[in-house]
Amino acid sequence: MPFDLLFFAAMVPAVILTGLAKGGFSGIGLLSLPLMALVVSPVTAAAIMLPLLIAQDVVSVWSYRRDFDRRNLATLAPGALLGILVGYLLAAKVSDAAVVLAVGLISVGFALRRMLSDGRKPAVATQANWSAGSLWGFLCGFTSMVAHAGGPPFQIYVMPQKLKPAVFVGTGAVFFAAMNLVKLIPYLALGQLNSQNLMASAALLPFAVAATFAGVWLVRRVPAERFYGIVYWLLLLVGGKLIFDGLRDLHLLG
Template sequence: MTFDAAFFAAMVPAVILMGLSKGGFAGLGLLSLPLMALVVSPVTAAAIMLPLLIAQDVVTVWSYRREFDLRNLATLAPGAFIGVLAGYLLAAQVSDAAVGLAVGAISIGFALRRMLGDGRREPVVTRARWGAGSLWGFVCGFTSMIAHAGGPPFQIYVMPQRLPPAVFVGTGAIFFAAMNLVKVVPYLALGQFSAANLLASAALLPVAVAATFAGVWLVRRVPAERFYVYIYWLLLLVGLKLVFDGLQGLHPFA
């Protein structure tokens, strides 16, 4: 791995996108790893990103430390930790492409249903439930470990509750911060924290932190209704990208 102009040309935008995602514009982060994979392998990209994610988690958790929904965290956490464990144990048997394709298709369907349906009638506001929370928590943990795609399942579960934007972001910040810390153990077991990877993480750390603060600043200035419109569009676009990547992985183009 060479720290040249091409490396930083791909890595810096990727880290900025992840920082904005961590700051509140969920979904943008899924564009980070494909950008990083232009100059390093996907496995190396994920290893470089995890310490940055943890640093960004510190910023978001501190920024939203009083704005989160405890019931959502309680319903999501048990399934999520089981999902991370299942992803670690089944990583060699499960195709990243198949998981991405499934998550992408679900995300597109959910986003279109909400965007098209909400324009005709008042959206039905749901609440956190143990059954649904356990299911979507497991999907979050599993897809985060296998394909780094835990954001869309979280959005599908929490967005219909129409939480205030800061509470929505704060809940996600705490949830994914805990999950990223859990993922450190399997990453260590897989030997992915090499000296070169950690050096790359350290070089990108200032950009990661600054971008996260920028995301927090923007979220607090976007009206609630507009915020959810943006998030639905991001979920739709991310879903399309996951489907494209999944189809490409299952049937590589010539």
């Protein structure tokens, strides 16, 4: 893997996008893997990204250490652990393209439903519960394991609860930090955390940390209504990108 200008031209913007997502603009980080895949394989991109995600988790968890919802974490955790295990067991069999397409379709459908209904009447805030939390937690764990794409399922479950932006972001920060630590075990077992990939992660680490602090700074200055409007649009755009990628990789675009 050559550390040339092309490598950094693709990888640095990808890491910055992930940092902004970790800082609070959830969803936008999904655009990072397609950028990385321009210069390395998707598997290598995921392996390089995992140590960076853990470093970013340290920043985001510390920044939101007083702003998270324990009930959401409790309802999501069991399903997420099961999803990671299933993702590991099916790592060699599951179609990444099919997973990406499914996540994209769910994301776009949810975002459109919320955006089209918001203009009619204020939606009643939902509450965290075990049945929905287990389902979306499983999807978070599975899609995070196979494609680092756990953000949309988390958003679909938590966003209707209308938490304060800081609590919404903080809950995601703690949840994904725990998941990423758990994912170290299967990634090591799959042999993806080799010395070359870790060297690439180390070279990109300063950009990852700086972008995360920038995301935290922005989230704390954006009003709640505007914050959720931005997240819905990001979810819609990222979902559209995932649908395109899934259809292309399944060779359904002709």
